Amino acid sequence: MKEIKGRKKKLEKFARGSISIFLCLLLMPFSTIALGIIELHRYQTAMELADELTELAALSAMAGYDEYLEKRFGLFAASQSKDINESFKEYFNANAAASGALITVGDGTRVTGKYSLNDNELLRQQIVDFGEATVGVDVLLEDVNIEEILKKLESLKSFKNVFDKLKKVKDAVKGVKELVEATETLVQKIDKLISYIEGLVDKGNELVNKASDLVEKVKKDTRLKNFDFEAKFEDSYEAIEEIVEDYKKDVANLAKEAKSLFDDIKKTDEKINDVESALSAITKKPDGKYEKAKSAIAALKTKEQAKEGDKDIQAISDAANDAGSELIAQIFDEFSDIFESLKSDLISSIRSNVSNALSEIKDNVIKELGLDSSRIPAIIDGDYFTTPVSEDVWKDMEAILKVLVEISKGEKTEEELKEELKKKFTINISYDTIKTIKGTINNAINKANEALKEDILKKISETFTSIINIINGLFDLDLFYDGDLNARVNIMSSGNASAQQKFLTAYDKMNTSISNLTNPSGNIWQKIKNFFTSIWTLLEAVGDMATAVFNIVGEKFTAIGQKAGLVFSGNFKEIYEDLIIAGYMTHDLPNRTNAKGQQVTYKFEEKDGGIVSTKTVTYKGLALTGYKYADLPLCEKTGTVIAGTGTSNIKNALSSGGGSDKMFCGAELEYIVAGTASEIANQTFTFMDIYFLRLICDLPAVFTDGNIAAIAGASTIAAWAVYLLFIIAEPLADAVLLANGGEVPIIRTEAYLSGGAGTTKFIQKMSNVVTQNAQIKTLINENVGKMAKDEKNALPTVTEKPSIWQNMLDVGYDTIVLIDLLLFVKADDMLMRFSKLIELESQAKDSNFDMNKTYCVLEFEPEITFNSMIDIFNLDDLLFNMKPKRTFAY
Amino acid sequence: MKREIIKAESGEVMLEAALVLVFVILMSIALLALCFFIYQQVMLNSIACEIATRVAENYKISRSDLDINAREIGKEYYTKLNKFRLLFNGNSEDIHSSRASAYLPDRIYATSLGLDDSEPNVKVTINHDNIGRAHAHVEISVKSKFLFGAFLEFYSFSDETAVLSASADANVFDITGYAGNVKFSRFLFGNSVFAPAEVAAEIYGEGKETADHLSGIVDIAKKWMGIS
Numbered sequence A: 001m002k003e004i005k006g007r008k009k010k011l012e013k014f015a016r017g018s019i020s021i022f023l024c025l026l027l028m029p030f031s032t033i034a035l036g037i038i039e040l041h042r043y044q045t046a047m048e049l050a051d052e053l054t055e056l057a058a059l060s061a062m063a064g065y066d067e068y069l070e071k072r073f074g075l076f077a078a079s080q081s082k083d084i085n086e087s088f089k090e091y092f093n094a095n096a097a098a099s100g101a102l103i104t105v106g107d108g109t110r111v112t113g114k115y116s117l118n119d120n121e122l123l124r125q126q127i128v129d130f131g132e133a134t135v136g137v138d139v140l141l142e143d144v145n146i147e148e149i150l151k152k153l154e155s156l157k158s159f160k161n162v163f164d165k166l167k168k169v170k171d172a173v174k175g176v177k178e179l180v181e182a183t184e185t186l187v188q189k190i191d192k193l194i195s196y197i198e199g200l201v202d203k204g205n206e207l208v209n210k211a212s213d214l215v216e217k218v219k220k221d222t223r224l225k226n227f228d229f230e231a232k233f234e235d236s237y238e239a240i241e242e243i244v245e246d247y248k249k250d251v252a253n254l255a256k257e258a259k260s261l262f263d264d265i266k267k268t269d270e271k272i273n274d275v276e277s278a279l280s281a282i283t284k285k286p287d288g289k290y291e292k293a294k295s296a297i298a299a300l301k302t303k304e305q306a307k308e309g310d311k312d313i314q315a316i317s318d319a320a321n322d323a324g325s326e327l328i329a330q331i332f333d334e335f336s337d338i339f340e341s342l343k344s345d346l347i348s349s350i351r352s353n354v355s356n357a358l359s360e361i362k363d364n365v366i367k368e369l370g371l372d373s374s375r376i377p378a379i380i381d382g383d384y385f386t387t388p389v390s391e392d393v394w395k396d397m398e399a400i401l402k403v404l405v406e407i408s409k410g411e412k413t414e415e416e417l418k419e420e421l422k423k424k425f426t427i428n429i430s431y432d433t434i435k436t437i438k439g440t441i442n443n444a445i446n447k448a449n450e451a452l453k454e455d456i457l458k459k460i461s462e463t464f465t466s467i468i469n470i471i472n473g474l475f476d477l478d479l480f481y482d483g484d485l486n487a488r489v490n491i492m493s494s495g496n497a498s499a500q501q502k503f504l505t506a507y508d509k510m511n512t513s514i515s516n517l518t519n520p521s522g523n524i525w526q527k528i529k530n531f532f533t534s535i536w537t538l539l540e541a542v543g544d545m546a547t548a549v550f551n552i553v554g555e556k557f558t559a560i561g562q563k564a565g566l567v568f569s570g571n572f573k574e575i576y577e578d579l580i581i582a583g584y585m586t587h588d589l590p591n592r593t594n595a596k597g598q599q600v601t602y603k604f605e606e607k608d609g610g611i612v613s614t615k616t617v618t619y620k621g622l623a624l625t626g627y628k629y630a631d632l633p634l635c636e637k638t639g640t641v642i643a644g645t646g647t648s649n650i651k652n653a654l655s656s657g658g659g660s661d662k663m664f665c666g667a668e669l670e671y672i673v674a675g676t677a678s679e680i681a682n683q684t685f686t687f688m689d690i691y692f693l694r695l696i697c698d699l700p701a702v703f704t705d706g707n708i709a710a711i712a713g714a715s716t717i718a719a720w721a722v723y724l725l726f727i728i729a730e731p732l733a734d735a736v737l738l739a740n741g742g743e744v745p746i747i748r749t750e751a752y753l754s755g756g757a758g759t760t761k762f763i764q765k766m767s768n769v770v771t772q773n774a775q776i777k778t779l780i781n782e783n784v785g786k787m788a789k790d791e792k793n794a795l796p797t798v799t800e801k802p803s804i805w806q807n808m809l810d811v812g813y814d815t816i817v818l819i820d821l822l823l824f825v826k827a828d829d830m831l832m833r834f835s836k837l838i839e840l841e842s843q844a845k846d847s848n849f850d851m852n853k854t855y856c857v858l859e860f861e862p863e864i865t866f867n868s869m870i871d872i873f874n875l876d877d878l879l880f881n882m883k884p885k886r887t888f889a890y
Numbered sequence B: 001m002k003r004e005i006i007k008a009e010s011g012e013v014m015l016e017a018a019l020v021l022v023f024v025i026l027m028s029i030a031l032l033a034l035c036f037f038i039y040q041q042v043m044l045n046s047i048a049c050e051i052a053t054r055v056a057e058n059y060k061i062s063r064s065d066l067d068i069n070a071r072e073i074g075k076e077y078y079t080k081l082n083k084f085r086l087l088f089n090g091n092s093e094d095i096h097s098s099r100a101s102a103y104l105p106d107r108i109y110a111t112s113l114g115l116d117d118s119e120p121n122v123k124v125t126i127n128h129d130n131i132g133r134a135h136a137h138v139e140i141s142v143k144s145k146f147l148f149g150a151f152l153e154f155y156s157f158s159d160e161t162a163v164l165s166a167s168a169d170a171n172v173f174d175i176t177g178y179a180g181n182v183k184f185s186r187f188l189f190g191n192s193v194f195a196p197a198e199v200a201a202e203i204y205g206e207g208k209e210t211a212d213h214l215s216g217i218v219d220i221a222k223k224w225m226g227i228s
Helices: A002-015 A018-062 A067-073 A084-098 A120-142 A146-220 A234-282 A289-308 A311-368 A373-380 A389-408 A414-424 A427-451 A454-475 A498-516 A524-568 A572-588 A646-654 A668-674 A679-697 A699-704 A706-714 A716-739 A757-769 A774-784 A804-809 A813-824 A827-845 A875-879 B002-007 B012-057 B092-111 B149-154 B175-190 B196-225
Strands: A103-105 A110-116 A596-607 A610-619 A855-861 A864-866 A886-889 B116-128 B134-145 B161-171
Touching: A018 A084, A018 A103, A018 A855, A018 A864, A018 A886, A067 A827, A084 A103, A084 A110, A120 A572, A120 A827, A120 A855, A120 B175, A524 A813, A572 A668, A572 A813, A572 A827, A668 A679, A668 A813, A668 A827, A679 A699, A679 A716, A679 A813, A699 A706, A699 A716, A716 A757, A716 A813, B012 B092, B012 B116, B012 B134, B012 B149, B012 B161, B092 B116, B092 B134, B149 B161
Parallel strands: none
Antiparallel strands: A103 A864, A110 A855, A596 A610, A855 A886, B116 B134, B134 B161
């Protein structure tokens, strides 16, 4: 029993601790698995947390945006003065600590700017975002109904046919010039043909002589009866064959020259047709228009007098009428005579003589060349060389040889032989005919020359000089730009002034060609040629001028049509962004009419051995973003202000380069329009752009004004030139008004410069906007109305309250530039220039600003370390590192 | 003998167990089905939140081919922002619904415990509040069939194929849009386009007139009803 008890105790002793061991063995894996699962859960949580914290920290870091960009332009980009990388890390770790330090962010964290506002596409998106509501409302409130304007502009398409008609004038001018050239070529060709024919006659004579010699030899040779003719006289036979071969070539050349001559005659004939039809199109007199216009003027005057009851106004109107209308009418009457004489004398006689020449050649020359008359039409139509002319000649040669053989056999006498040969080569007759043709053409030239009297040339010169002087007077205004806004900044020019340049170049060419117009000299032919050359140069210059205008107007019409088409087809999305961008530019950037304050101060100091002045211009007003223009970094312009007037100076301004100014002085909007580095050039370019836009809008005024119709009616053939003059001059008046803060109707129905009722309104508008400007006074006093200096004050004030409709259709500088931007400047160009403007302004505030670093899309790549509960063998670093990437945009 | 048999206790446990276990097992199965159901509902809520967050992050982007879960987004997406979204929502709702629809089936499949998930639906709506911000509201639904789903039907908890739905909201991330709205308000009132005093007077005037009309209607109604 004891033994059993002992064993039991032993067994109990042996089993003691086994449960613990057993538990240990069981719990170890269980605990490990449990801990592993917990760690896994922690890791999963860390993953989620990393994602969440990255987003939180990224959004927080993005709050460090560039404040100036936001306040001034309403744009968002990462600040360049703050280290966004550090901000991100700070925000991340602070948030991570609050979450139990499960994860931390390491030094390898990177925040990279991906896309900046220097990218047009991104800039566009931000501007549209900002301006969607603001610009839309601003445009509606301040810039009238754009759709209505576009409809009005679209309706002007009907006036395009007027330009088409005017274009025919250019065609006629070109036709006249080409006709002269063709006539000259024709005469040269005739000379050449004559020389060929002379050569051919010589060759023919030589052939006959050689043949005669041969016949003589044959006759004298007694061996003929004993020997074979062909074998004995092989040499002589070959000589004749050679001459015939040459003759064959000459005939082919002659045919070639003849064909060329026929072609030229045909071309000249066609040109004459073109010129005649073009001249008919432009010289059609408007029946009874003159009388009708006179009555209209009389009615206008009466109406004006009754309405205003002011003698001064009437006097101004009359004076303007006297000063402008009659002078121009007189000039164009003279001009008309010249065109009439050109048409009746020269062109008609060339036409009749060329026609005669053509028929003579058809009837005689070709026939007498020994060709079949049935082939003449083919030759005229250019198929000459496809038919076997040379075969015919070869046949002739064979005939000669046959005759020679016949003579050798004593079958024909020498006289008979000569007669036979002459029948084959009756060239002399053709030669005479061609000489006659040349004579008839020369006669035509002589006749035309008679028509060109020297006093007509003088009148042409005077006419154009007068026109140029009038237009020069209008262009000779420094109102194209505000001289105080004269910065030249250090940027690459991105403007395209080609259209303006072409217009001004054409204008200069017209001006220069008048001074080059000289009296013709030399013999008759040279005289006629010189006359045409000089008159053509002048007409070409006028044509270029008209072409420049037509092209620009055509481009404008195309652009208007495209935009209007988008509106009318309901495709608003396309035009939506452009409108927002153009509206944003117009109302967020200062321009020459809205930003400059009254206070302009000068500071003089010695610099580099001379005295230079520093000018400070104060600003007023608010940008669309609410930013005060007064808070803009001011431009400090040192040195002499660029001065100058006239087209050459305008051209210089348009092509002027950059300078060292930090930014523009207040004509930033003009930079968006033009894109040059010179503020004056930008103003000028904008002025010219407005000018061309107004040129379209003023067409109704020009074509419906009674005074202009009267002047044009009186000048008959040169009516187009009268219209061209007013088309050029009227928009200048508008552009001057607009650029100086005035307003004009979007579509004008009264001409300002024709001396009618519109002139009075123009004077009133002018006196309202720029009463202190001496040049405006000159324009009013001398060029338009001869108004006395103190008469301006005597003008009656406008008491009639304009209707809402009238107000809505009256546009100011802002609106006209908005329309200009919307219609004619590509959105990408606007954005590119705007981007440069942002850079300029921001650099003026902070010199370290870099447009390429205005990141609006950022990539966040935190280096996240998961902090495990127990880090064995640095597993944290090996296994639990991650770099999640996220991109965010403002 | 018979009494002995009756008095005998052997097998009692077995018998009791047989009775109780059936009930317990049935309850357990029902509970399991309920867990599946609840899990599915929670999962759906989580997906709704996920979608709402993603919609909010890329709210501006108009291209519907953008993966809603994309973490790195190329320039081609940032240059196609949704037009009219600030004034009229543009077509934001359609775009985001389309993106979410492309994402939802796969996302449900990845974590679903349902035997069969059909007709997943998602609708995104964008709401604008009166302080210039926009909010994305996401509603999703799916028909799920669970293991032991018949028990849920047995207990009248749901149909065997349950229709589950969830919704979530998120404040959209549109800094430029929001700033544009704020500046627009400032522009309207700050630039004297609409003077605040005039607006207030107008609102007051309109309000007063409306109140007067209502008062008149109430008076007439009272008269008809004989209430003095």
